[in-house]
Amino acid sequence: MTSTQRIARHDTDLLEIYPVAGNIGAEIRNISLSADLDDNHIQQIENALVKYKVLFFRKQHHLTDEAHQAFGARLGKIVAHPTVPSPAGTKLFELDASKGGGRADSWHTDVTFVDAFPKISILRGVTIPEYGGDxxxxxxxxxxxxxxxxxxxxxxxxxxxxxxxxxxxxxxxxTEEHRLNHHKNVFVSSVWEAEHPVVHVHPVTGERALLLGHFVKKLVGFNSRESAQLFELLQNRITRLENTVRWQWQQDDVVIWDNRSTQHYAVNDYGNQPRLVRRVTIEGEPAVAIDGSRSRTVTRPQDAVNDTPDREVNYAAS
Incomplete structure (x- = not known):
């Protein structure tokens, strides 16, 4: 199948789609996300996802942790985080603002420190602050x-x-001390590094996208100062306001995003209010550069296990 044919696969006639911003994001109304959705609805959600990059769903109050994971499994294999423990009996990632690692207030693409970084993230609003926290x-x-x-x-x-x-x-x-400690003692309990192309080709649409974000340590072949300057130049292009969509959370919202063609930022403006969101993350594949070369692992622990049934772990920093 050619890139042109892949891009054309955007049939979404079963869905009520309302764009939220001019260049990214759409709300899908009057649908209950569930593992029981038929194959046509699942395919059209996937079609809408690669077209709009981010999909918003209100009033998904029926989703329990189990149902959230079951729905996610319809979009691919649910994967676990290399370093951060998850809630017992689940592969959910829990972002709890009352805990050290729960704010994710910097621009990033999820888990790009592994070569096969996630393709899709599915985030559910469990406890939403009265104001702030977009x-x-x-x-x-x-x-x-x-x-x-x-x-x-x-x-x-x-x-x-x-x-x-x-x-x-x-x-x-x-930066509060307890958040720094969480980052050091949990998130970086083992070090993972991957080398990615700065421009990669989307495996479904054939689009080219920048692959950067806060996990970038350096650009290959440049010193630290040069890397920082080049990174800032490109990162500023990504985060121009015209290139973004902002979502004001409500209780039981679900947001699905294409992690291969987006970055995101959780706005840390809600003080000490409770904010709890849980995420299912779907396995991806190594990025492919314009020249066909792929991402590669640079550093990983020798005993690393990325996804086994008896290891309760989950994705962090998102």
């Missing part, structure tokens, strides 16, 4: 598309090292 997503495919042609040619040759052992406090004005 999440913002950015379209990394459009960011690449809008680059000047000369810059496209340059960045298409670049590769970057992504690591979970990144500078957690670098982009934050204030």
């Amino acid at each position: 999440t913002v997503w950015a379209n990394t495919a459009l960011a690449y598309e809008l680059l000047p042609e000369s810059l496209k040619q340059f960045v298409g040759t670049l590769r970057a090292i992504h690591s979970n052992n990144y500078d957690y406090g670098a982009e934050r004005i204030v």
Whole structure:
């Protein structure tokens, strides 16, 4: 199947779709997400996802943790996090603002410190603050598309090292000690690094997208200062406001995003209010560069186990 044929597969006639912003994001109304949805509905959700990048669903109050995971399994294999323990008996990732690792307030694509980073994330609002706590997503495919042609040619040759052992406090004005401790003692309990192309080809649509975010440690072949300058140049293109969509959470909302063509940022403006969200994450594959080369593992623990039935782990930092 050619890229053109893949891009054309956007049939969504069974869904009520309402775009939320001009360049990314759509709300789908009057549907109950469930493992019992027929194959046509599942296919059309997948079609809408690669078209709009982020899908929003209100009033999914029927979803328990078990049902959330069962629905996620219709979109692919649910995968576990390399370092962070998950709630007992689940593969859910729990982001609890009352705990050290629960705010995710910097721009990132999920878990890019592994070579086969997740393709889809499914986040459910369990406890939502009275105000604040929105999440913002950015379209990394459009960011690449809008680059000047000369810059496209340059960045298409670049590769970057992504690591979970990144500078957690670098982009934050204030970082509480307990959050730094959680990052050091849990999230970086073992170090994982992967090398990815800065521009990768989406396996379904054939679109080219920038693959960056806060897990980037350095660009291959450049010193730290040069890496930082190039990273900032490209990252600023991704997060231009015109390239984003912002979602104001309500209780029992579910958001599904294509992790291959987005970054996201959880706005940390809700103080000490409770905020609890849970996520199912779907297995991806190594990124493919324009020249056909693939992502590769740089560092991983020798005894690493990424997804076994008896290991209760889950994805963090999202």
